[in-house]
Amino acid sequence: MENPSIPKGTRDFSSIEMNKRNYLIQVIRNKFELFGFSPIETPSFEKISTLMGKYGKEGDYLMFKLLHSGDFLKKGISNFWRRKKEDPDPFNNQELMEHISNKALRYDLTVPFVRYVVMHRNEIFFPFKGYQIQPVWRADKPQKERFREFYQCDADMIGSYSLSSLWQEVEFIQLCDEIFTELNFPIIININHRDILGGLVEISGIENHLWKDFTTSLDKWDKKGRNIVKKEMLRKGISSNSFEKIACFFDMKENFSKKIESLTVALQSSERGKKGIKDLRFIFQKIKNISLKKTKLKWNVSLARGMNYYTGPIFEISPDNNGPCIANSIGGGGRYDQLASFFGMKNFSGVGVSLGLDRIYIAMEKENLFSTISSSPSKVLFINFGDEEVLYAYKMINFLRRKGISTQLYPNAVKINKQFRYANNNHIPFIISIGKNEIEKKKIRVKNLKTRTETEYNNIQEVAHQLMKKNP
């Protein structure tokens, strides 16, 4: 039998990694709830019809589809064979697909969230504030730090247009500031507005049907640079003339007021563009007044966001470490005004943030920000000297556990140094030995593996008291 392995692009997480991941999740969950978001969960897979067409071409392509199971699969395949016999035309893969699969693993948490809200609209109260911390799956080409299964932490707020306001964007920026301040991890929030991009497209003369191509290419500006983006846009049918008319705005290095000035002039003929500028002005003014703890808010005119569904203000989060900005995105979000209408609920507006747990983990690991997370839950190991001794000691084990002290019993009476090595390797700081001698003398021998000192106690209450001190 060959060595077992796992599918490409997936990962196992060790206890050391899990303790750090659980710490991150706990901080994010606490802050989500502090801002009034309530937890929900949706199934790992959705109907393909729910997911398709919401993300853009790439998203549709990268979905993991599930095969029908058992008898359904057999029936599907035999129906397909039958159809094929009746129809001599060369059939395509799409036709086979429809017979063997109608479910797919979710690609993000936003589309399932909106599907949830529409489906349960008569049970929930609007505006609805929900959060989800769950894995998503993408059949991306596996490469360094790009995984096929990864966790997202999403908080979203959705309500009718009339219940909605730009205070929601202000709240989400505050929320991110709170989370990353707690993590001691300074960030930059890059913000932009789809309507400003819409306005620029209007004044540039780029045709409407090229909008998606335009945003997809523009989103690579920070990572790939002007020349590659230009080439890609030209290849997609955007004229060089149109490109040059607006390219200068994507490189603007000026502060917020200067950018507002230039764009107000440039977009004076575009109602859409003017709306975008008004919105961003509101957000920046309020944030300036309320102030942020550690976070920098920056207007990045080249930010476009990959997903199709964004409509208003959009933002992306990157570590504040002088690296390239959007290239290192650890999260993002924005406003999506149309997504609910795809599911038949009109005039609803959503805003949300999505944090990439794995990206945050990697970035924090690089900055050595996990140093205080303990690597083992266990505090005590009881040495196993044999059945009789263990039976005597078990009441003490129970006592310590009742006090909330994580306690282990070595499962078998093997050599003592083997048992000591186990404690050492697993970072268990204390060893308690109850051998024949201790039973006779009614003593408890506790060894501190850090200080390499040994102390004798008269009863387990004393031991518990000592172990519960901050630095025992």
Add this chain to the structure above:
Amino acid sequence: MENPSIPKGTRDFSSIEMNKRNYLIQVIRNKFELFGFSPIETPSFEKISTLMGKYGKEGDYLMFKLLHSGDFLKKGISNFWRRKKEDPDPFNNQELMEHISNKALRYDLTVPFVRYVVMHRNEIFFPFKGYQIQPVWRADKPQKERFREFYQCDADMIGSYSLSSLWQEVEFIQLCDEIFTELNFPIIININHRDILGGLVEISGIENHLWKDFTTSLDKWDKKGRNIVKKEMLRKGISSNSFEKIACFFDMKENFSKKIESLTVALQSSERGKKGIKDLRFIFQKIKNISLKKTKLKWNVSLARGMNYYTGPIFEISPDNNGPCIANSIGGGGRYDQLASFFGMKNFSGVGVSLGLDRIYIAMEKENLFSTISSSPSKVLFINFGDEEVLYAYKMINFLRRKGISTQLYPNAVKINKQFRYANNNHIPFIISIGKNEIEKKKIRVKNLKTRTETEYNNIQEVAHQLMKKNP
């Protein structure tokens, strides 16, 4: 557009449900760590070769398989067509499958756990104690309280035979007692031993190759009764004579000592059977000495467990409410001595428990055991009177949040009674109003929605102080 829906057998979880589920997970996680288990996580899907053949026929059949993605799928299908052209034989579905899928969602957490341990055997220290709380997927026929996606909470311990002992079983029984005592939910642990069943098969004359059929059918004894099990066994080729030789033992209602007596006599010719009796005697003696808080330990000779991989003591947990026992299983576990050897690691023994989060949830809901779980994380709603007032109030919002008080701002300045209704519907107990009047008078108006009283405060510190009291 039709109303959106989710795949059969899957569920959405509302905030009220999630708060209860998170409470359960928190209790189970804490107790796992109290007993020295460390968290690990494995990917949602594994290679089909990892999962296949470990669970028995039913398990293999009920796995959710994932289609190759994007180009891999295209290539797989076209390879299949090409082969088909070369080979005029009628091809079967199995052949198509091999071209389009090599991954499947995990069916339980035990097989991935053992795969993890074998794969990382050089990085971890034995005996290894790990736990996982994650969903699993089964393409079961959807029916009441049987789901296609559900959470399992598994704790497992694995090590070489020489490091292993029956103290591990004692520990797992203690662990379950701790968990369900904390949940205030009395349980029965039904225990049995695969070697006792093996001994009974030996003395009955049932042929070896019918072992799996025998255990699968026997496992239905408590749920379906003697007659149905007998019919099923006869259909599978077990003789009526063999069945009758041992059937009396599965109905034994006597206490532990009486059962030991009868079976010791019956199994005196079976080494395997005697080993099973010796093991159970050890476990019962130790548990009797240490004692359990709320849990009853019962020997149920008809307990067989569905999975192929169990070898030694096995157990199943049911609520202690006078209902049918195994029919209401909310968890179970046992010892598996061969599983690691399937992955090439010889002479390793594992023991584990698997708790069904959804089963526990349903059982506790029926007994109304969640009454103390709060339904909303939020404590305060700030009424939105307009941008100017919100900007003034935002410093107070920040102050309360910094104190850990979950605080919401209504996103828009709609009618006050609409905002009050939102707080009521979402079980937010306090409303703070900062209108023009309050700004002028420098007062803070706090309404307690439970007592329907209103209090004026001079500063936010006073408000925070009041809200942080246990019954403000």
